[in-house]
Amino acid sequence: MNYKKFKARLEMIDSGIVPALKGSELKTMFESMNSCEKRLAKRKFRKLWKKILNCKNKQQKDYWSKLVVSKGKPTSVQLMWRATMVSNYYLGKN
Numbered sequence: 001m002n003y004k005k006f007k008a009r010l011e012m013i014d015s016g017i018v019p020a021l022k023g024s025e026l027k028t029m030f031e032s033m034n035s036c037e038k039r040l041a042k043r044k045f046r047k048l049w050k051k052i053l054n055c056k057n058k059q060q061k062d063y064w065s066k067l068v069v070s071k072g073k074p075t076s077v078q079l080m081w082r083a084t085m086v087s088n089y090y091l092g093k094n
Helices: 003-015 023-031 035-055 058-067 076-093
Strands: none
Touching: 003 076, 023 035, 023 076, 035 076
16 A cells, blocks of 8 residues: 555544545445444545535536435445545545
């Protein structure tokens, strides 16, 4: 693991979210938590994802708005892209 990814994972832990850089890692880490921890971690992840989505410019926001689900659960592809957006946010901060 290179320094940039390592630093991004540390910042994710400091922020209180699961330090996953891929959607599959995120799913595995959520499955290893108990229900209370999982609920808190998912809530923090959703809040951060929405914050990142709102910071995008108009053209990007139209593209990323496809990841928003009006009703029901998001698909696995949507979850993967959300995890990618959050990890890219932390990778870009370094």
